[in-house]
Amino acid sequence: MDHVTGAARSEDVRAHNLAAVMAHLDLVGRASRAELSATTGLVSGAVSSLVQELRDARLVRPAGASEPGAGPRPPRRGRPTEIVEIDGSDLGFLVVQFLMGQVRVVGTDLAGRSLHDRTLALSTPVGDPAALADVLVAPTVAGLAGLRAAGARPVALAVVAPAPVDPTSGHVAFSVDFGWRDVDLAALLRDRLPDPPGRVMVLNDAQTATHAETVAQRRAGGPADDLVYLKADTGIGGGVVVAGRLLRGTTAFVFQPGHVVTVPGGPACTCGKRGCLVTVAGPDVLLRAAGLDGLAADAGFPAALDELFARHDAGDATTVGAVRENAAWLRLALVNVCVLLQPRVVVLGGYLARVRDLLLDEGDDGLGPAGLPGAPQVIAARHGADSALQGALSLCRGTVLASPGQVRAT
Ligand SMILES: [Zn+2]
Numbered sequence: 383m384d385h386v387t388g389a390a391r392s393e394d395v396r397a398h399n400l401a402a403v404m405a406h407l408d409l410v411g412r413a414s415r416a417e418l419s420a421t422t423g424l425v426s427g428a429v430s431s432l433v434q435e436l437r438d439a440r441l442v443r444p445a446g447a448s449e450p451g452a453g454p455r456p457p458r459r460g461r462p463t464e465i466v467e468i469d470g471s472d473l474g475f476l477v478v479q480f481l482m483g484q485v486r487v488v489g490t491d492l493a494g495r496s497l498h499d500r501t502l503a504l505s506t507p508v509g510d511p512a513a514l515a516d517v518l519v520a521p522t523v524a525g526l527a528g529l530r531a532a533g534a535r536p537v538a539l540a541v542v543a544p545a546p547v548d549p550t551s552g553h554v555a556f557s558v559d560f561g562w563r564d565v566d567l568a569a570l571l572r573d574r575l576p577d578p579p580g581r582v583m584v585l586n587d588a589q590t591a592t593h594a595e596t597v598a599q600r601r602a603g604g605p606a607d608d609l610v611y612l613k614a615d616t617g618i619g620g621g622v623v624v625a626g627r628l629l630r631g632t633t634a635f636v637f638q639p640g641h642v643v644t645v646p647g648g649p650a651c652t653c654g655k656r657g658c659l660v661t662v663a664g665p666d667v668l669l670r671a672a673g674l675d676g677l678a679a680d681a682g683f684p685a686a687l688d689e690l691f692a693r694h695d696a697g698d699a700t701t702v703g704a705v706r707e708n709a710a711w712l713r714l715a716l717v718n719v720c721v722l723l724q725p726r727v728v729v730l731g732g733y734l735a736r737v738r739d740l741l742l743d744e745g746d747d748g749l750g751p752a753g754l755p756g757a758p759q760v761i762a763a764r765h766g767a768d769s770a771l772q773g774a775l776s777l778c779r780g781t782v783l784a785s786p787g788q789v790r791a792t
Contacts (some may be wrong), residue, residue: 396432397787400500403432404441412467412673413447431584441492441786445470468493473789474534476525476579477519477777479542479587479771480506481616482559483682485518487525490535490775492782498528522575536579537789539779540590542770542779543568544616546634547586555634558652559616573684581781586634588613589762590773592621593628595729597776598764605726605759607722610719611640612711613763618660618684621733622723639715640664663711664749665733687733709740716741720758721747728760731769735762739766773775 383471399422399521406421407413413421436442445467460585470492479486483506500648502521507513522539535635537597547555572582579625599606607626618640622629631637640660641653648657661667669678669686672693678686693701720728728749730738742749742760750757765772782789 383417397785399428399432400436401667401784403429403436404786407442407466407468407549408783409508412465414463414465418466434725437466439786439789440469441789468783471495471536472535474529474532474780476522476529476536476539477542477774477778478525478539479773480514481544482506485521486754486771487521488771488775489525489529489534489536489636490779491529491532492779494775494779497532497534498525499611500524506560511554511560511562511565511567512570513565514560516576518571519574520740521570526575526577526579538581538583538781539571539579540584540774540778541571541584542587542590542774543567544587546638547584547589548634549593549630549632553586570731575704581778585771585774588619588621589628589630590639590771590777591731591765591769591774592729592764594769594771594773594776595663595731598627598681599729599761602764603607604761608724608726609729610723610725610727610758611729611731611763611769612716612719612734613769614663614734615687615767615773616665617717618664618712620719620724624723640716641695644711644714649670659711659715663708663715667710668704672701673706680705688746691733691736700723705737706740707739713741716760717748720745722755724751725748725758729763730760732767735766738762759778 403418404421406418415426415429415433415681419426422429442649443466447464458714473492474489474497475487476487483503483507484501485499485504487498490496500521504517506517508729526536532666543554545560545562546555547553548555552568554562554567556563566581568584572578588611591613595611596606596609599609607623609623610623619641620637641655641658643655643657644659645657645662649661650656651658651661665683665687666675666678669675669690672690673691674686677689690701694705717727734741738760746757761771
């Protein structure tokens with residue numbers, strides 16, 4: 383082994399051990415050094431060194447002392463042992479989510495404390511992506527200033543895009559709504575910021591929503607290792623967790639349930655195929671069938687969908703018929719997704735959560751393996767309309783928890 387390789391491996395081991403300490407604290411909230419030693423299998427001197435490094439970086443802080451004898455491996459008789467917990471109150475994350483006509487900016491610290499939350503009705507120009515980056519600058523700068531005013535140094539900025547994102551390049555691969563193809567939106571925004579955080583990334587909304595709902599499901603004690611998230615709002619999308627891992631694929635176009643061919647030779651789709659699910663069951667089709675396409679054009683999709691479900695709940699016959707036909711198509715997609723992936727839980731996002739009962743048949747063996755028990759649990763998204771945003775914040779936080787050695791206090 384040469385010295386360079388040996389040093390690199392030593393660095394890797396230390397980085398791994400720092401991440402293990404942060405992961406345990408994230409799981410249990412607070413722990414003594416003795417507990418950390420027992421959990422990580424490291425001798426107490428090594429744990430003390432790791433904790434000191436994390437304290438210097440203000441990633442952990444003292445949280446009192448345990449009584450002598452507490453914990454799985456108590457220290458010498460009569461001496462209390464120091465308890466530590468995750469700090470990170472000086473580290474901030476900002477998420478900028480853009481939709482047609484709206485931008486939401488939310489910031490938290492490492493502990494999840496909300497430091498900034500703004501929703502703005504803004505013109506989001508289509509065509510030249512630089513024009514959208516220009517629009518995002520002011521709310522992003524305000525959000526970063528909000529973090530700093532709260533004493534948190536911005537370490538990561540995530541832009542949540544309603545479009546497929548290439549997992550390798552981080553570019554927005556394609557957007558019909560915005561007229562884009564292969565756009566490096568992170569670079570466009572970073573170049574416009576006077577003092578950008580060290581990490582600027584663009585994330586797909588369905589993927590981040592799937593991550594958030596998986597974390598929420600795990601925390602609720604439910605099965606989360608084989609999960610499908612399906613949503614309908616301005617389009618139809620979703621994400622998949624297989625054997626505990628989010629399916630990212632090697633292209634931006636993994637798991638696009640809206641573009642499953644549903645009617646052979648059907649209406650032309652913006653993706654180039656014919657008869658995709660969105661062409662017969664997309665939100666625009668639903669709103670048109672309910673006579674609300676004019677309202678959608680004037681007031682936006684969210685307002686039109688609110689009106690749609692108000693009329694539906696009031697029993698308006700045209701609306702009820704439109705929603706039932708839409709739900710029948712969506713149920714077909716749900717059944718086929720379950721046949722292909724056999725999830726243990728399906729999480730419904732967007733307005734799918736509002737039509738859950740229409741998507742399910744009595745008992746619903748049709749979602750399980752043919753002729754066998756084992757249909758998935760079908761639940762509404764725990765984060766509601768905030769799944770994508772919460773998922774992006776969680777992913778930002780995860781980058782620090784996984785690589786604490788790269789973060790240094792300023
Ligand atoms: Zn299509």
